[in-house]
Amino acid sequence: MPMNRYLIKYTKTDNMKYISHLDLMNVLLRAFKRAKIDLAYSQGFSPHPKISTAHPLSLGIESIGEYLEVELQVDLLPDAIASAMKHQLPRGIELTEIKKVTEPMKSIASIVEVSGYLISFYNDSLTADELREKIASYLSLDEIQMIKISPKTKKEKVLDIKPLIYQIDVLDHTDEENYFLLSVLLKTGSNGNLNPMALMENISDKCSLNIDRDRLSIMRKEMYGIKEEKRVRLIDII
Amino acid sequence: MSLKKDIEKILLRVEKPARYIGTEINSVLKDKKDYKAKFIFAFPDTYEIGMSHLGMQIIYHALNEDKDIFCERVFAPAVDMENIMREKNIPLFSLESMEAVRDSDMIGFTLQYELSYTNILNMLDLAGIPFYAKDRDESYPFITVGGPCAYHAEPLADFVDFCILGEGETLNVEIMHRYIRWKEKNCPKIEFLKEIATIKGVYVPSFYDVQYNEDHTVKSIDKLYDFLPDKLEKYIEEDLDKAYYPEKFIVPFIDVVHNRGIIEIFRGCTRGCRFCQAGMIYRPVRERSFEKITELRDKIIENTGFDELSLISLSSSDYSKIDELVTNTMKKCRAENISLTLPSLRLDSFSFKVLDEIQSYKKSGLTFAPEAGSQRLRDVINKNITEENIYFAVENALQLGWGSIKFYFMIGLPTETNEDLDGIVEIAEKVMEIFKNMKDKKSKRLNVTVSVSNFVPKPFTPFQWFPMATQQELTEKKEYLFKKFYKMKNVKFNYHDISTSFIEGVFARGDRRLSKVLVKAHELGCKFDGWREKFDYQKWEKAFSETGIDPQFYANRRRDYEEIHPWSHIDVGVTDKFLIRENEKAKAGELTTDCRNQCVSCGINTQYLCFTKDNKSKAGNAHE
Numbered sequence: 001m002p003m004n005r006y007l008i009k010y011t012k013t014d015n016m017k018y019i020s021h022l023d024l025m026n027v028l029l030r031a032f033k034r035a036k037i038d039l040a041y042s043q044g045f046s047p048h049p050k051i052s053t054a055h056p057l058s059l060g061i062e063s064i065g066e067y068l069e070v071e072l073q074v075d076l077l078p079d080a081i082a083s084a085m086k087h088q089l090p091r092g093i094e095l096t097e098i099k100k101v102t103e104p105m106k107s108i109a110s111i112v113e114v115s116g117y118l119i120s121f122y123n124d125s126l127t128a129d130e131l132r133e134k135i136a137s138y139l140s141l142d143e144i145q146m147i148k149i150s151p152k153t154k155k156e157k158v159l160d161i162k163p164l165i166y167q168i169d170v171l172d173h174t175d176e177e178n179y180f181l182l183s184v185l186l187k188t189g190s191n192g193n194l195n196p197m198a199l200m201e202n203i204s205d206k207c208s209l210n211i212d213r214d215r216l217s218i219m220r221k222e223m224y225g226i227k228e229e230k231r232v233r234l235i236d237i238i
Numbered sequence: 239m240s241l242k243k244d245i246e247k248i249l250l251r252v253e254k255p256a257r258y259i260g261t262e263i264n265s266v267l268k269d270k271k272d273y274k275a276k277f278i279f280a281f282p283d284t285y286e287i288g289m290s291h292l293g294m295q296i297i298y299h300a301l302n303e304d305k306d307i308f309c310e311r312v313f314a315p316a317v318d319m320e321n322i323m324r325e326k327n328i329p330l331f332s333l334e335s336m337e338a339v340r341d342s343d344m345i346g347f348t349l350q351y352e353l354s355y356t357n358i359l360n361m362l363d364l365a366g367i368p369f370y371a372k373d374r375d376e377s378y379p380f381i382t383v384g385g386p387c388a389y390h391a392e393p394l395a396d397f398v399d400f401c402i403l404g405e406g407e408t409l410n411v412e413i414m415h416r417y418i419r420w421k422e423k424n425c426p427k428i429e430f431l432k433e434i435a436t437i438k439g440v441y442v443p444s445f446y447d448v449q450y451n452e453d454h455t456v457k458s459i460d461k462l463y464d465f466l467p468d469k470l471e472k473y474i475e476e477d478l479d480k481a482y483y484p485e486k487f488i489v490p491f492i493d494v495v496h497n498r499g500i501i502e503i504f505r506g507c508t509r510g511c512r513f514c515q516a517g518m519i520y521r522p523v524r525e526r527s528f529e530k531i532t533e534l535r536d537k538i539i540e541n542t543g544f545d546e547l548s549l550i551s552l553s554s555s556d557y558s559k560i561d562e563l564v565t566n567t568m569k570k571c572r573a574e575n576i577s578l579t580l581p582s583l584r585l586d587s588f589s590f591k592v593l594d595e596i597q598s599y600k601k602s603g604l605t606f607a608p609e610a611g612s613q614r615l616r617d618v619i620n621k622n623i624t625e626e627n628i629y630f631a632v633e634n635a636l637q638l639g640w641g642s643i644k645f646y647f648m649i650g651l652p653t654e655t656n657e658d659l660d661g662i663v664e665i666a667e668k669v670m671e672i673f674k675n676m677k678d679k680k681s682k683r684l685n686v687t688v689s690v691s692n693f694v695p696k697p698f699t700p701f702q703w704f705p706m707a708t709q710q711e712l713t714e715k716k717e718y719l720f721k722k723f724y725k726m727k728n729v730k731f732n733y734h735d736i737s738t739s740f741i742e743g744v745f746a747r748g749d750r751r752l753s754k755v756l757v758k759a760h761e762l763g764c765k766f767d768g769w770r771e772k773f774d775y776q777k778w779e780k781a782f783s784e785t786g787i788d789p790q791f792y793a794n795r796r797r798d799y800e801e802i803h804p805w806s807h808i809d810v811g812v813t814d815k816f817l818i819r820e821n822e823k824a825k826a827g828e829l830t831t832d833c834r835n836q837c838v839s840c841g842i843n844t845q846y847l848c849f850t851k852d853n854k855s856k857a858g859n860a861h862e
Contacts, residue, residue, distance in 0.1 A: 018255040019491045027491055030263070030543030033574075041575065049575075060250045088543075090263055090491070214247065 004040065004072040005101040006081065007108065009235050012063045013219075014092030021056035027090065028068070035084040038073040054108040054223055054234060055115070055188050058197060063220035065116070067234045069101070069108050097235050105238060114166060114224040114231055115188040117196045122215035124178040131180055132170045134207040139168060146202050161202065163187070164194035179215075188223065196220075242336040244328055252319045256492045257285035260333030264486040264541065266302040266309070267334050273308040274418045276342040277301055277410070278332050278379075282357035283350075283768065285313045289488070290496035292550070293348060293385065293406070299484035300407045307414050310334040310342070314357045314766070315364070323364060330365035340365045343417060344380040346402070346410070349387035352745035353738065353768040355394060359760040362397075369397050369757060371444060376427055380417075384410075389472070389519055390697040390805040393745050393752035395443035400431060403808065404439045404472035405505075407482040413440070435466055439473025446807060448750055454791060456749065456802040469809040472519075476847060478505065478526040485537035489544070498546035498579070499538040501531055503563070506849070507552035508833045509584075510840075512620045512824050513609070513651065515696035516552055518817075519810045521842045523834075523849035528559050532566060539574060547571060548579045555584045556834065568595055584623075594638045603642035603687070604635050610651055611661025617827045618653050620820070625665075632669050639680035643669065643687070649715040650693040650707035652824060659715060662688065663722045666729050689732040690719060692739035696746050697805045698812060700820035705796040706743040712736045737775040741767065743793035749804035752792070754785045813841030 039049040050071035078098035144162040166185035204211035249255040281288030301309035310332035329338040384402035420430040449457040475481035506523035673684040723731035759781040766772035
């Protein structure tokens with residue numbers, strides 16, 4: 001069983017929303033190096049550091065619920081990791097919870113099932129109740145079709161995304177006039193994945209909302225796995 | 239500031255928005271009330287290219303160490319960003335504060351290569367700053383240039399307020415101090431220029447008047463004031479251990495061309511290759527001490543977290559303690575899981591054991607630069623490499639398991655014939671033969687790349703009088719080689735675009751009359767000329783014809799020794815006598831030794847201290 005394995009919950013907000021997932025990995029690696037926290041390396045011809053994430057976040061989306069797992073060369077207290085990293089992380093990345101993994105656990109990428117997002121968008125032609133009605137009828141469709149274009153073959157495929165949507169709530173509270181807030185739960189991970197941007201394009205189209213991309217912002221709030229048939233935050237899985 | 243908000247609104251519309259946000263680790267942000275003057279370091283290419291530039295990191299941190307100075311960065315916005323900026327009236331802004339660069343005190347463009355000049359104009363345009371110095375009133379920031387091409391930047395002379403000749407880590411700070419004092423006095427800009435014009439390393443083009451002959455050659459270059467020097471001298475750092483060097487590098491968030499910690503181990507070069515401008519303008523050699531290098535190295539690793547480190551110079555195998563330095567650094571890098579790169583290793587003093595250790599992380603390709611295909615031509619250009627050197631190195635490389643070798647050559651060199659081109663092909667053939675016959679080789683296959691570029695004669699080199707080969711001639715040479723390499727399996731042949739090199743050749747030895755060509759080229763839409771997919775030769779042809787300038791006058795004309803060059807009033811320390819002597823030796827195919835072995839009287843030691851083997855720098859005497 002691998003030693004010194006940690007599950008870390010972190011944020012990607014502020015200016016960090018402008019960098020890609022791959023770039024974020026390098027940012028984290030360099031931060032660990034500056035913090036003098038030695039990561040364990042894989043064996044073989046091209047050793048790489050043992051760090052991986054639950055699920056990549058698209059550029060442009062913020063998050064306060066990201067997860068990574070990392071294996072260190074030494075045994076450190078979570079608090080020690082947090083304080084060493086605090087001064088090395090750029091603004092927008094914070095390690096909010098750290099737990100040592102003491103029992104055998106599959107990779108978090110294979111455990112993650114659901115993501116919760118908070119979505120804010122501009123619309124000046126609807127009331128909140130009208131929006132709720134539209135969302136309700138959207139969710140009541142037998143099938144919600146989405147066209148997916150394969151990036152490699154450029155072929156079009158029609159998907160039913162209804163099974164990938166667990167929940168869409170229109171929230172009461174908005175800070176700005178004509179901005180609506182949605183709280184959504186979507187399937188995430190290798191067993192099925194719905195990108196929140198793709199969802200919003202689909203809703204905009206099917207509900208005739210004309211959502212302006214420049215006035216749409218998305219934040220991932222949390223990621224969940226399934227434990228004993230219940231949805232559990234990834235940090236609580238262990 | 240509302241500009242920041244305007245920028246943030248559009249960032250998600252462009253590719254790689256992180257190019258424009260700053261806030262990287264080790265970047266600096268100062269509050270308006272905390273500094274007295276703002277300097278913008280402007281790199282006239284994209285973020286990814288500019289962030290790989292060592293000079294910017296040095297000057298940026300040197301200036302920011304001073305509490306009265308705030309140095310920010312700006313890069314050429316990518317085309318998608320530029321389009322949105324123009325659409326939304328967002329002026330060119332600096333990365334740190336996201337304020338308009340037009341409102342800064344001074345903007346310094348680094349001139350790394352001539353093909354970046356249209357980007358400079360484009361950036362001024364985006365900033366809302368008039369191109370010509372005479373059109374800028376007291377409200378505009380000072381525009382200055384530095385870097386290698388600043389020694390012969392006459393095509394930009396009418397645009398800039400002053401040029402920095404030489405090394406900037408101390409000089410830039412001094413200039414900013416003078417600027418702050420001038421600012422407090424509230425007097426016109428010309429007073430500031432008059433004051434700094436007497437500082438060694440500062441050249442104010444508007445203070446020198448150029449007259450032309452009827453045939454468009456330079457008739458005279460006359461200073462306007464008595465107190466000005468007749469010849470502009472460069473400023474150099476005499477002691478690299480004492481000179482400022484950053485212990486922190488800005489760490490980009492995104493992937494850039496070179497994302498690594500860099501330590502410059504020495505400046506200058508003693509080899510004397512005749513085509514090489516860097517080898518002439520960066521004299522004399524000054525080494526950083528072993529202790530200083532290792533100290534900087536350790537601090538940079540600690541402060542950046544880079545997983546790659548690079549020791550750089552013009553010819554690293556010549557560093558007096560190279561073996562010790564590499565051994566020591568390899569040990570450190572292995573312990574920290576950092577890979578080490580050591581570019582600019584010369585073929586003839588190649589230490590394979592060392593390179594094998596360095597490259598054990600990744601057996602990427604090995605590169606050699608014979609530059610010319612025949613010994614005769616290599617002697618003409620004073621590139622001291624024999625065929626034995628080449629094949630010995632190849633054998634070693636193959637034995638140690640390298641599977642990929644790249645050779646760099648030039649075409650269009652002085653006295654070149656088809657026989658010399660045949661030599662290039664023969665080298666590739668011989669290398670493949672060595673591979674085929676080698677018994678104890680480690681790799682199953684060998685990929686050879688032959689990369690050929692077009693020789694551009696540069697000012698301050700022995701070949702500065704030489705006419706560049708015409709585009710027609712270069713095309714013929716390229717096709718000659720292409721036909722031969724086409725038949726060779728496992729050998730890839732790369733060449734550079736000839737019309738691009740031609741434009742480089744025009745501006746490298748250009749004069750002030752070219753400024754209107756640049757303005758016209760910009761008007762026609764020329765930008766990112768160094769990028770193959772963006773370079774548009776037809777626009778350049780139009781720019782020349784519409785301004786009535788013949789580009790061949792600059793690139794393809796043979797000059798005689800009596801001619802006054804547009805850069806004749808600039809003194810890099812190497813004498814014309816030396817360059818002429820070297821040019822004559824080139825024609826006779828005679829070699830000149832590495833001056834670490836013996837002084838070759840280039841003239842540099844009449845002004846500066848030269849590096850000697852026992853590291854006790856002594857001023858010598860020039861022979862003539």
